[in-house]
Every structure is written in C-alpha cells, then in structure tokens.
Amino acid sequence: MKDSTKMNITNGTGDDELDDKQDDLLASYTPRQRRTIAEGLRILARVAIRSYMREQAEQAGAEWEED
Numbered sequence: 001m002k003d004s005t006k007m008n009i010t011n012g013t014g015d016d017e018l019d020d021k022q023d024d025l026l027a028s029y030t031p032r033q034r035r036t037i038a039e040g041l042r043i044l045a046r047v048a049i050r051s052y053m054r055e056q057a058e059q060a061g062a063e064w065e066e067d
Contacts, residue, residue, distance in 0.1 A: 026034055 026037075029037065
C-alpha cells in the first residue's frame with residue numbers, strides 16, 4: 001500500500017523533497033512509523049517553544065518591574 005501523505009521535511013531549498021541523509025535515516029521505517037516520529041517531534045517542538053516563551057515573559061516582566 002502506497003503512503004499518500006507527505007511529510008513536511010525540507011532540505012533547505014524550500015521544496016518538500018528529502019535530502020540524502022534524511023532519506024537514508026527514514027528508509028528503514030514504515031510510513032506509519034514516519035508519521036509517528038514526525039508527530040512526536042512536533043510535540044517536543046511545542047514544549048520547547050512554550051518553555052522558551054515563558055522564560056522570555058518572565059524576563060520581560062522582571063525588566064518591566066525594575067523601571
């Protein structure tokens with residue numbers, strides 16, 4: 001069965017084709033496993049961004065109180 005979904009991994013050129021290294025790394029995974037990995041990476045990215053935004057808000061609040 002052919003996987004009709006397309007992963008949004010770019011190779012830096014703006015197109016959606018995988019570069020050789022990414023293609024080699026993902027070749028041993030099934031399409032379902034690739035989607036699971038991509039979803040896991042999206043979750044980790046959201047957690048990291050949320051943490052960064054909280055830190056920035058705390059720093060901005062501390063600078064605001066100093067003035």
